[in-house]
Amino acid sequence: MSRAIQLHARLLPGYEQRVAQTVLRLQHAAAAHPGRIVLTTSLGAEDMVLTDLIARHRLPIALATLDTGKLHTQTLALIPAIETRYDLTVERWQPAAEQTLHFVKTHGELAMRQSVALRKACCGLRKLEPLSRLLAGRTAWVTGLRREQSGARAEVPFEDTDLTANNGRAKFNPLADWSWADVWHHIGTNDVPYNALHDAFFPSIGCEPCTRAVALGEDFRAGRWWWEEPNAKECGLHVESGFAQMQEIRA
């Protein structure tokens, strides 16, 4: 058995009900947004659970990922693994080559380590701008956010009805009440493919220069942008200001 499954998977009371509720929520979301709903997958463990449920229940929800140009090879390897296992297509959305080349030329390959502003600018170019194209024409998106992931996500609702914050789209977080143990129990019992970095103590996986392994007892997201203050640690994909920033980038 893999290290991550061994370490984290546990059958907790209510797991079966959480799975059933999650499937119901996904069915409801897909029915409310026919042909215009997408799972924006980071290819992390939570999104693999959602991918598995979408495939298993043949739900009409597209899969799309942001291929930032800075992902680990282990992360990229999951794309063909998903497509083979589930016979589904994963859309890959990449940043505008000219803008990223210019950014790197001006600020260097490790600009994100120089300041929070440059890190956010990099996330803006490599994540927010492609996300805005990915979501164009779609009325709803599904994410793998869980309340347990961080203090900033402690209030994550199952359905975010704040259309202003989400640029006019519905946002569904059907795993909001899942625990890390639930996620790994589902992966282990259903033989769901997952990122090999999870076996190397990477609980939360982003771009290669901005993700490290965590030590025992460290916070779930301690390995993301570890040189920054904890309250700065969001890339803008899931915060209200992210969409405002997106408009600025597109302008």
Ligand code: SF4
């Ligand atoms: Fe850039 Fe790091 Fe953000 Fe990836 S996570 S877009 S490399 S700053």
